[in-house]
Amino acid sequence: MTKITKKILIVRNDKIGDFVLILPAVASLKNNIPNSKIVCLVSESVKELAEQCTFIDEVIVDTNNKELFSKLGKYDFDISVTFFSTFRIGYLLKKLNIPLRLAPKTKLAQIFYNHKILQKRSRSRKPEYEYNIDLIYELFKIINLENIKEMDLGPYLKYDYELVTKNRIKFISEYNLNKDKKIIFLHPGTGGSSKGLSLNCYADICKGLRKFDDYNFIIHCSIDEEQFAKDLKLMIYKEVTVRVIEPKKSVLHMFNNISICDLLIAGSTGPLHIAGALNKKTIGFYPEKKSSTSLRWQTINNFENKLSFTDIGNDRKFLTIDVKKSLLQMQKLISSS
Numbered sequence: 001m002t003k004i005t006k007k008i009l010i011v012r013n014d015k016i017g018d019f020v021l022i023l024p025a026v027a028s029l030k031n032n033i034p035n036s037k038i039v040c041l042v043s044e045s046v047k048e049l050a051e052q053c054t055f056i057d058e059v060i061v062d063t064n065n066k067e068l069f070s071k072l073g074k075y076d077f078d079i080s081v082t083f084f085s086t087f088r089i090g091y092l093l094k095k096l097n098i099p100l101r102l103a104p105k106t107k108l109a110q111i112f113y114n115h116k117i118l119q120k121r122s123r124s125r126k127p128e129y130e131y132n133i134d135l136i137y138e139l140f141k142i143i144n145l146e147n148i149k150e151m152d153l154g155p156y157l158k159y160d161y162e163l164v165t166k167n168r169i170k171f172i173s174e175y176n177l178n179k180d181k182k183i184i185f186l187h188p189g190t191g192g193s194s195k196g197l198s199l200n201c202y203a204d205i206c207k208g209l210r211k212f213d214d215y216n217f218i219i220h221c222s223i224d225e226e227q228f229a230k231d232l233k234l235m236i237y238k239e240v241t242v243r244v245i246e247p248k249k250s251v252l253h254m255f256n257n258i259s260i261c262d263l264l265i266a267g268s269t270g271p272l273h274i275a276g277a278l279n280k281k282t283i284g285f286y287p288e289k290k291s292s293t294s295l296r297w298q299t300i301n302n303f304e305n306k307l308s309f310t311d312i313g314n315d316r317k318f319l320t321i322d323v324k325k326s327l328l329q330m331q332k333l334i335s336s337s
Contacts, residue, residue: 007075008033009098010040011082011089013062016251016270017297018128019046020277022083023053023156024300025132029081030055031149032140039075048252049274052157065092072096081139083132085109102139104131115142124296153302154279159259168260175243177216182334184209185218185258185275187266188232189225194292195311196267197285198318199228203235205265208327209334210240217242220257220264220271223249263334267319268297276301281333284308285319307333 008029012022019042030038039058042050050059060071065088073096080093082103090112093101103109105116117138121131133151140148172179186206190196206217217240221229229244236242248254255274258264264275265283275282276299286294286308294308309326311319 006035007037007077007079008039009072009075009077009080009093010038010056011080011093012084013041013043013046013089014084015043016046016049017268017273018084019043019050020156020270020273021127021129021297021300022132023277024129024151024154025083025136026053027055027156028133028149028151029136029139031152032145037075039077041072045251048250049157049255052252052255054158068092069095079139079143081135082113083135085113087112100139100142102135102142104135115139121296122291124290124293126295127298128296129298129300154277154300156277156300157255157274159278164259167256171257171260172216175216175218175245177243178214178241181214181216181241182262183216183218183260184334185220185261185264185266185271186232187220187264187269187271189221189228190267190269191222191225194268195287195317195319196269198315198320199232199235201318201320201323202232202265204323205327205330206236206240206242208323209330212331212335214241215334218261219244220254221247223247268292268294273299275299276306279305281305281336282307283330283333285311285321287311287319288313304336305333 010026012019037057040050040056041060041062044061047059047061050056077098079100080098085103087109090109094112101113102115103113105118110116119131186202188202219229219232226247233242233244258275259278263281266272267285272282272284279301282299282301286292288311294310299306309321314320
């Protein structure tokens with residue numbers, strides 16, 4: 001294997017969901033170039049999650065340019081793959097003199113890359129994770145890599161079954177849940193990343209699913225959205241088994257919580273994508289607009305483990321769906337093996 005395949009910098013330094021959707025591509029990279037050292041440049045909010053990826057050898061947090069240039073310069077990278085570039089990052093990578101710099105061909109930042117691929121992601125014609133895989137396959141072409149292995153299925157984040165089982169038993173005891181019933185996480189907040197499903201729809205979903213079985217409903221939230229979670233509980237607690245758990249203090253705390261659930265129901269947010277990366281069952285809600293479709297921003301769990309619904313546009317502030325028409329589909333997903 002030539003030197004150019006050894007030290008690889010991966011850049012995705014924005015939100016949790018965006019980072020999660022590069023994981024199949026990065027896993028494929030490591031699987032096909034196993035002797036490579038893969039270093040990932042991420043935002044501070046993603047650091048703990050990136051450290052749960054066995055195919056990423058090292059994680060660096062994006063800081064100011066001066067400190068970052070010095071830190072990255074020590075690695076003497078052969079390759080950089082930037083999944084979403086800004087002018088600042090593009091300039092930094094060129095200044096580092098990385099021999100092979102690959103990125104999507106988009107906007108002014110493309111001038112800093114010596115290898116580019118035109119993807120037109122804004123047309124949303126396929127899943128975001130497939131656009132990311134295409135970028136890695138372009139790299140394979142550039143370095144003349146042969147006998148490319150097929151992409152592995154998830155989970156793409158560390159999943160210690162024994163530890164998860166212990167944590168689940170502890171969780172059931174702590175929140176006084178029925179150990180014989182499935183645990184369904186609801187994450188009604190969006191953190192401002194997108195328009196969320198209305199609380200009325202969430203309440204109707206819980207009440208509707210309760211008719212099939214007495215599930216353990218767990219309302220999961222960030223510290224800023226705790227009141228939102230409490231409001232939802234007040235709407236349903238008389239009819240379903242529901243708990244509001246302690247707000248997530250960190251991404252790792254959120255990751256550990258999600259790892260013990262059977263299903264997560266949420267809008268197109270970080271928690272939904274983390275559940276997908278763990279190959280949990282997911283039900284996601286998406287806006288109707290082209291740039292935010294369920295096709296493009298779908299999760300990376302196996303196809304049989306995910307279900308998505310698109311806004312029917314009955315509310316300007318929140319997403320809405322026809323809950324009555326959707327309940328049977330949801331129940332089929334929950335009850336599937």
